């Protein structure tokens with residue numbers, strides 16, 4: 105089944121890291137949500153996340169889904185961005201020996217997947233070492 | 236006249252050496268290295284294409300331009316390797332940087348000249364007053380057929396320019412164009428690799444168009460080679476830009492800063508635009524720069540720029556092009572063949 109519509113709806117987050125900050129307690133959410141999990145408030149202000157953060161944890165995928173066979177093995181990580189939002193994505197352009205909890209990373213725009221040979225190309229964010 | 240308000244480049248991390256390609260095809264690496272003045276070339280990862288490189292180069296250009304992307308009225312991406320056959324690269328780029336929806340997008344294609352023509356059109360629109368800022372990108376992830384001479388040079392990279400009505404970091408003094416119908420290099424629909432007319436790609440194609448365009452614009456602005464601090468030519472390999480520079484009366488020193496091809500390869504639509512970014516990285520206020528692109532088919536766009544005092548404020552705001560070129564990881568031919576999809580996979 106095509107995921108084009110789902111991908112399209114997520115473009116503001118996938119391309120531009122559009123997020124929200126709770127108007128009453130200041131907690132940041134990515135992706136945006138309806139109710140603040142910190143204080144229960146429902147008013148948010150739109151923000152754009154910064155593109156630098158630090159690696160909280162990671163793993164190396166050595167047996168990946170067949171559509172990612174060109175990239176296997178590859179590293180996945182959870183990163184805490186400046187501002188506190190945590191997100192999961194692939195860590196590209198990294199030598200596995202250099203992977204370290206706490207390492208500085210930044211976000212790059214990459215192709216995430218292809219919907220088969222004839223489908224759409226899906227773009228979004230990945231992490232790369234911030235050197 | 237219009238000016239370059241911000242500029243930026245992007246180079247993928249992977250490199251493959253001439254020796255590594257020559258080894259696979261039983262070719263003589265030293266003669267290729269000497270003949271083409273090429274050492275290695277950049278290779279995109281499987282998750283990188285013209286769109287992703289354009290976005291990253293444009294982030295650098297925006298950092299230097301310090302403008303609100305919503306004020307960009309035109310987004311033009313020049314490439315011969317747009318990821319889609321039908322669907323614009325420009326809309327993804329415009330969406331990724333926040334220039335949508337009040338923006339005009341178009342994808343350009345003209346072999347290696349598509350990037351400079353995006354610049355050319357943005358300058359015209361800025362001068363005409365129909366846009367406040369225009370974004371012009373030259374980017375490619377081109378492929379040469381395995382074992383073909385082009386396989387040693389076809390590389391990946393992008394250059395991005397924010398063009399505006401003010402002089403910015405480099406004022407456009409004049410533009411010029413020289414075109415003829417010359418079938419020196421082409422790719423038909425559904426064909427994976429381009430074809431070229433061998434030696435024909437030299438004299439009547441690259442050299443004729445670049446010298447004619449360079450002489451034409453120098454005559455138009457009444458300047459001589461010695462009046463320029465730097466010159467940037469299209470770089471299909473390391474040798475051609477040096478030779479055409481000598482033919483025109485430029486020195487090695489004038490060519491050097493923008494001469495990236497020996498360790499980058501030919502980034503096609505990105506080639507002379509990336510050379511310009513590397514030249515702006517080292518230029519001083521008041522320097523005059525001549526840039527002449529070349530695209531097979533065939534034609535050259537010529538530009539004369541005057542660098543302004545603003546260059547010193549912005550050049551270190553984003554990575555310099557040669558810094559990007561120095562960050563590299565060598566890969567073997569097998570990895571390269573996998574990354575460039577030269578291996579036939581099962582269904």
Ligand SMILES: [Zn+2]
Pocket residue numbers: 126127128129130131140141142143144145
């Ligand atoms: Zn809250």
